[in-house]
Amino acid sequence: MTEKLNPGVARDIGRRVRALREAAGMSVTRLAQVSDVSRRMLTQVELGQANPSIGTVDKVAAALGTTFPGLLGVVDHAPPAGVQIWSTSDDSWAYLLRAVETPDLSVELWRLRLVGEEGHRVGPTAGAPDSMLHVLEGTVRVATGGDVASVAEGRSGTLAADVEHRITAITPVAAFLRVVMVPRSHR
Structure with a gap:
């Protein structure tokens, strides 16, 4: 079984990646270098067109100075059902x-x-x-x-x-x- 993100989660993460990247003044090319994730994949993630693995999201999160839960916005604020x-x-x-x-x-x-x-x-x-x-x-x-x-x-x-x-x-x-x-x- 391949564990890919649910499409809604992938879209939410894409929006958050773009917001954090832009807030840091980082280009997609620079984020690709720092995260070791291809520029094409990052663009697709940001546009909600890719369904990355959790491992890929982990790499991007680390490069942006956050974590997988941080990108989801669930640190200390998760909905009751998760x-x-x-x-x-x-x-x-x-x-x-x-x-x-x-x-x-x-x-x-x-x-x-x-x-x-x-x-x-x-x-x-x-x-x-x-x-x-x-x-x-x-x-x-x-x-x-x-x-x-x-x-x-x-x-x-x-x-x-x-x-x-x-x-x-x-x-x-x-x-x-x-x-x-x-x-x-x-x-």
Whole structure:
């Protein structure tokens, strides 16, 4: 499953990227150099014509001195139900429920639901503390390299920050919370 942003979220982020870039007096070309995201992609993001990955948005946010939740405007002000970041036709989805920022960290609370064969990839984040996963419904499989573990409903697990994980549902539907702490210097 490719986790692309919901179109409304992508448009909101595009408007915010443009506003922050212009406020900083930065050209699209300069933002492309600083973020390591192509000028073409940045233009499409700003115009709401692209549906970038969360990783791409993270790079752009860092180059603008903010974070993914900061671009969404949800730091300390998230709607009660959160913001649906992505969804699939099979009804898997991810909501960013809450985010707070300190000078050193962005702390994010996510709620995810996986249906059937769909999965969620968690990439490594250098310098980040490990994240926590708590299963609300069903059972998930966490694959890390050659290691595989399962976490059942009502149980919690830790995801090491320095390696990639693949989370999939073992049961037909699985829902879980994830607490993620990302160093501000990373983004």
